[in-house]
Amino acid sequence: MAGGAEPGPRPPVALYLHVPFCRSICPYCDFVVVAGRAATGPSNRVAAFVEALVAEVGLRADMLEAAFGGPARRSPLTSVYLGGGTPSLLPAEAVARILELVVERFGLAPDAEVTIEINPGSRERGDLDGFRRAGVGRLSIGAQSLRPDELRRLGRRHRPEDVAQAVELARASGFRSVSLDLLYDVPGQTEDDWRRTLDDALALEPDHLSLYALTLDDPDAEGLTGEAGDHLPLRAGARRWRAGARAGQDDDRAAAMYEAADVRLAGAGFAWYEISNWARPGHESRHNLAYWRHEPYEAAGPGAHAFDGVVRRWNAAGLEAYVAALCPPEGRRPRLPAGGRERLDAATGSVERVILALRTADGVALEAATVPPLAGAVDWALETGLLERDLSRLRLTTRGRLLSNELFARLVA
Secondary structure, eight states, rough: OOOOOOSSSOSSEEEEEEEBOOOOOOTTOSSSBBBHHHHHTTTOOHHHHHHHHHHHHHHHHHHHHHHOEEEESSEEEEEEEEEOOOOOOOOHHHHHHHHHHHHHHHHEEEEEEEEEEESSSSSTTTHHHHHHHHOEEEEEEEEEEHHHHHHHHTTTTOOOOHHHHHHHHHHHHOOSEEEEEEEOTTTTOOOHHHHHHHHHHHHHHOSEEEEEOOOOOOOOTOOOTTTTSSSSOHHHHHHHHHHHHHHHOOOOHHHHHHHHHHHHHHHTOOOOTTEEEEESTTTHHHHHHHHTOOOOOOETTTTOOOEEEEEEEEEEEHHHHHHHHHHHTTTSSOOOOOOOEEEEEHHHHHHHHHHHHBBTTTOHHHHHHSSSTTTTHHHHHTTTSSEOOOOEEEEEHHHHHHTTHHHHHHHHH
């Protein structure tokens, strides 16, 4: 359906909840994060944020009911994802309260995937037993590296042994699925370092691995900050760190690391299912698959993005403005936070669906990607070995995964 429009707004299949707290902010991180006293001190803003998040979830549910009816008239959510930041800094009681509201106002399928991100350090991983009792079944652990020197270079607070302990505790708490995030193309990292990290990660027997090349963007230069922006301004120290770190990166080395990981993980029983993600059978992230399949999703929290199939919406990144809008002084009604929105026209939506589908191992239906104006870019990608085709579908080759950004840029040109 590359030439046609989506049938119109649709109710969400997934819900993303952004929790913006960390004990410290890593210099490479572009997520909406606040740290220091706001996150962990005696005057922290965690309780105020929880009240605001609960209020926003309620308001978003009101709007959904006005458009599509109550939970009994809609399909329940298939996934909920608490991301951040470090959502595991929330008390388990707060997570339980939030999820109970989600069940009440949105509906949640009996086999829904409910994920929480954690940092592995003992002061950051939170109450795993409590999260499990609250209904969380999937854990995403921000390991990033299993080499002590790399962790220090990245500004991480934990040690490799903390990652192992977090996995062990997750299993003891009964989590059904455990994922690890790892970074490659880290300044100073060698290919041998990366291979040892992969071996050490696999020895922990996770169910899912997300492997990301370290990217060092500038949200200020990209126009993503400001009063309604979905990013916070880059700190001066982080800007200096990134300038030095870029000099230690290498595209060819990064490509070799990716290829080595793809071979190693396949040999260990992990299937590649999206450019940066591998899983044992049945442990693919259903929440992220909803994004890549261009399905509608709701979102709440500072900087969070939502999509109803036609309109993309985002909240502004500022925590205090977010809390002020949703928890006003007594006598005033809560209001939705500031942010922005954009409506996808039929052509843009079609191209976006093709690009997102091509990120996955399933690829895209041939008829969706071989129509003007996409046909020229597809022909180029087939000729240069970035795409392969069978009777009905197009898929990225391994080389295509490495050069996917070049193909995607041609598709949107």
